[in-house]
Amino acid sequence: EVQLVESGGGLVQPGRSLKLSCVASGFTFSNYGMNWIRQAPGKGLEWVAYISSGSSYIYYAETVKGRFTISRDNAKNTLYLQMTSLRSEDTALYYCARHGSYYYDGPDWFAYWGQGTLVTVSS
Amino acid sequence: DIQMTQSPASLSASLGETVTIECRASEDIYSNLAWYQQKPGNSPQLLIYDANSLADGVPSRFSGSGSGTQYSLKINSLQSEDVASYFCQQYNNYPYTFGAGTKLELK
Numbered sequence: 001e002v003q004l005v006e007s008g009g010g011l012v013q014p015g016r017s018l019k020l021s022c023v024a025s026g027f028t029f030s031n032y033g034m035n036w037i038r039q040a041p042g043k044g045l046e047w048v049a050y051i052s053s054g055s056s057y058i059y060y061a062e063t064v065k066g067r068f069t070i071s072r073d074n075a076k077n078t079l080y081l082q083m084t085s086l087r088s089e090d091t092a093l094y095y096c097a098r099h100g101s102y103y104y105d106g107p108d109w110f111a112y113w114g115q116g117t118l119v120t121v122s123s
Numbered sequence: 124d125i126q127m128t129q130s131p132a133s134l135s136a137s138l139g140e141t142v143t144i145e146c147r148a149s150e151d152i153y154s155n156l157a158w159y160q161q162k163p164g165n166s167p168q169l170l171i172y173d174a175n176s177l178a179d180g181v182p183s184r185f186s187g188s189g190s191g192t193q194y195s196l197k198i199n200s201l202q203s204e205d206v207a208s209y210f211c212q213q214y215n216n217y218p219y220t221f222g223a224g225t226k227l228e229l230k
Contacts, residue, residue: 035219045159045167045210047219059217095166107214109157109172116166 002026002112004096009117012086022079022096022114030054030074033099033108036081038092039116048094049081052105064090086121093118125149125213129222135230140201144225146211148192155215158187158196161224162207170209171196203229 008020020036036048049070050059058070069082079096093116100111126149136142146156154174159167169178171187174194184199198205206229211222 044224045212045221047221050217050219061218100169100172107155107217107219109169109212109214110159110167111169111172111178113166113168 002098004098004112004114006094006096006114006117009094009119011120011122013123014087014121016086017082017084018086018119019083020081020094020096020117020119022081024077024079024096024098027098029072029077031103032101033057033105034070034072034079035097035099035110036068036070036079037095037097037110037113038090038119039095040089040092043092046092051079053103054105057105083119086119088121091119091121124218125152125216125220127211127213127220127222129211129225131225132223133226133228135228136201137230138201138203142198142201142227144196144209144211144227146189146194146196146222148194148213148215151191152213152215154190155213156187156189156194157212157214158185159210159212160205160207161210167210198227201229 003025006022035050051070067085071080095116096114097110098112099108128147130145156174158171161167175187186197209225
């Protein structure tokens with residue numbers, strides 16, 4: 001069974017940093033592209049960042065480019081999101097999501113989602 | 124960026140009814156479209172990918188269609204467990220973009 005378990009969320013002041021983690025199990029983590037997607041309370045979905053299976057390709061939404069860094073450790077089956085210079089508008093539930101296609105680094109759908117970790121940016 | 128316009132924003136339907144949700148892309152996305160269902164308090168779950176392919180485990184009353192810029196999700200014989208929000212997503216280009224969502228309720 002595919003499982004994605006996010007952690008690291010919490011209450012943080014504007015301008016501070018936070019690092020999210022997503023531990024994967026039930027599939028060969030190193031063979032899939034991974035993403036972070038967020039959802040502000042009561043709002044829709046916003047894609048945040050993508051990293052290819054071998055970390056060769058990385059893309060960000062313009063709203064987080066230069067502030068957030070996506071990375072992965074295939075040996076630990078873990079995806080990360082380092083968030084710096086946090087703003088109130090970054091307040092959201094952050095999901096990690098796995099791409100659908102095996103060993104494919106192109107754009108793809110989100111086959112599996114974690115339960116999310118809540119990030120609240122407030123003074 | 125590709126804009127995804129989803130309609131309606133909300134929908135009320137009766138059990139057993141057929142409902143259709145539409146999604147229009149601001150440019151041709153070549154059927155690189157997925158549909159997700161999100162029940163209250165839960166994470167989104169994949170229903171449809173490549174515009175018309177049913178994801179594993181998804182009931183056959185769900186179907187997707189469309190091409191170019193126009194896509195739709197149809198739910199036949201609405202069940203109580205289908206009460207949820209539904210989102211479309213294009214993956215033709217980065218940045219990935221989602222429709223604003225359709226909230227489906229029972230009448």
